Amino acid sequence: MKREELVGYLDRLLEPGKFRDYCPNGLQVEGRSEVRRLVAGVTASQALLDAAVACDADAILVHHGYFWRGEDGRITGIRRQRLGTLLQREINLIAYHLPLDAHPEFGNNAQLAKLFGWQPEGRFGEQDIAWHGCLSEEVPLGVVVEGMAAALGRQPLTIGDEMQSIRRVAWCSGGAQGYFEQAIALGVDLYVSGEISEQTVHLARESGVAYLAAGHHATERYGVKAVADHLAATFGLDCRFVDIDNPV
Missing domain, CATH: 3.40.1390.30 (NIF3 (NGG1p interacting factor 3)-like)
Incomplete structure (x- = not known):
């Protein structure tokens, strides 16, 4: 090619x-x-x-x-x-960069929804990068954390009560803690991103909206892999995804 x-x-x-x-x-x-x-x-x-x-x-x-x-x-x-x-x-x-976060099919946020079984309902944040939607049913936060840890192969940093009920969720891969206040305004029960900042912890505690920081690298593995798989299927190109370990 x-x-x-x-x-x-x-x-x-x-x-x-x-x-x-x-x-x-x-x-x-x-x-x-x-x-x-x-x-x-x-x-x-x-x-x-x-x-x-x-x-x-x-x-x-x-x-x-x-x-x-x-x-x-x-x-x-x-x-x-x-x-x-x-x-x-x-x-x-x-x-x-941003195009691979936002793409409706192959983007990082679309792939996270697919991975976790979330139902997208809309977008928000800078250039509509972040997504919001809902779970198929209301479950305790601890169940969401357990499923996410299994899927990503790492334990997310959790701010919130593991027994609190979660149905509405907003998410954005990578360093997207800056969208948390907008997510709260949408009325979600949980916000998920790759990273979290010091002040974000207090915002989560005071708002009652749970926050999961699942890893910048971990939440951004899936978009580029999806595009590579698409190229292989479409053009017969030899595509290989290499996951370089990164704890952040």
Whole structure:
């Protein structure tokens, strides 16, 4: 598959032009023109680059790429090593940030709803990134926590009484604790994100709305994997998801 064909298809699928983002979406580092094998992962860390080199990948697809707004633009140290690996091996780096959170089918939040069996009802937050909906039935918070821990392979940090009833839920993958007040205003019983801040704990306790911080990495594994699986099914492309362990 030609690089231009692959990137063009992803741009049409994920529609990055609709978003005001903190980084460039799409092709970030140009490699070889022919893509036979693609490695997908959450973040373009050196460990993921090394995994791509080890399996002779032509392209890497990630949620967290490079060139974030406000960063020092000098190519030194770790940045030099990462870019050097890509350029020396002629590996394409393709990244989609907010578009991969928001996509109605393959996005992180859509995939979380699918994983946990939640029924989406609407969106809120910056550029309608966050989602809200309901569970199939009212259950204690402890049951939600247990199911989430089993699905994600990690125990979420829980703020709330495990016996309190949960039916309406709002969620947003990654570092989305800033949407909590908007979620409370929607009348939900529970808010789920990847991270939590110090002040958010007090807001949860005082509002009575439970909060689960399930891990930034853990909540953002599923979008990029879903896109990679879609590419494999649609084009017969050799796509491999590599999960680099990250406790955050």
